[in-house]
Amino acid sequence: MSRTLTRSVDELPGDPARLYFSYSHGHPAEQWEDEDTLECWHVAITYGLPGDEDEAEAGGDEDSGLPEQPAPGASVGGIMLYRLRDVTGRDRWQVADAHSGDLEVIASAVFSRKHGTYAKAFDKAVEMPVGDLLILDRVRLDKAWRGFGLGPLCAAEAIRRLSGGCCAVAAYPAMSEYPGNRDEVTEDYRQRAKTKIAALWESIGFRPFRRGVWLLDTALREPDDLLRACQEDLQKLSAAYREHRGR
Structure with a gap:
């Protein structure tokens, strides 16, 4: 595998190829003024789907001493993203600011406060600076x-x-989880965590922009190439896991 793993394959709780992504976006029947401009998307990551017969074989092997694998449909994690839509008549910076401080940090780097359009720095950084903006929140x-x-x-x-x-x-890139002892979170600890997170995002095509914000240019081929590399790594990781399980 091309990526350096910090843990061994025998520590995997299940076959990574069986991870499943479910996408959802909800809104109330009664419209609120910013809903056309700001969309919140949640991606649930599960170990297969509930009731999946192919996943039902994932139990542990008592004779081999191998640990039991997650049940079909068990939660593995989640992803939160926001879409700031263009041409809705609303100032996207103001909409982002009204929603959360984290979104405002990104909006302040990407948009022009005076005009509410993309900032000149953004126009120079992106190949085709026209359209919506997707925000990877966590x-x-x-x-x-x-x-x-x-x-x-x-x-x-x-x-x-x-x-x-x-x-x-x-x-x-910012910390989303903290250790049990908050006294451990020094400025050095925080910076090392941010650097580590930034390196992960850089591996899929994000590049530093300004004010701590990173951008992935969707017009470039590089993100697609990096995604394919991730998919190849997934296949190799899955094969190594199956070999370890004796399948």
Whole structure:
């Protein structure tokens, strides 16, 4: 595998090729003024689907001493993304600011405060700066599934499905989880965590923009090539896991 794993294959809780992505976006029947401009998308990551007969064989082997695998449909993690839609008559910066501070940080780097359009720096950074903006807010995997290079793959797959009509994808690498002892979170700890997260996003095509914001240019071929590399790594990881399980 081309990616460096921080954990061994025998620590995998299940076959990574069986991860399943479900996409959802909801809104109330009574419209609110910003709903056409800001869409929130959630991607649920599960181990197959409930009732999947192919997954039902995933139990542990008592004779071999191998651990039991997750039940079909068991939650593995999730991804949160936002789509800021263009040409709705609303100022996307203001809409993002009203929703959360994290989105405002990205909006302040991407949009012009004076005109509400894309900033000149963004126009220069993106090949075709026309269309919607997709924001990768956070990617969460259960601890049992971390350390195998699956986070970037999950993010890249979600971006592939949801970035149609978007000229770029923005992300702001920041800590989303904290240790039990908050005293451990020094500024150095925070910076090392952000650097690690940024490296993961860089591996699927994000590049530093400004003010801590990173951009993925959807017009470039590179993100597609990097996604294919992730998919190849997934196949190799799955094959190694199956070999370990004796299948």
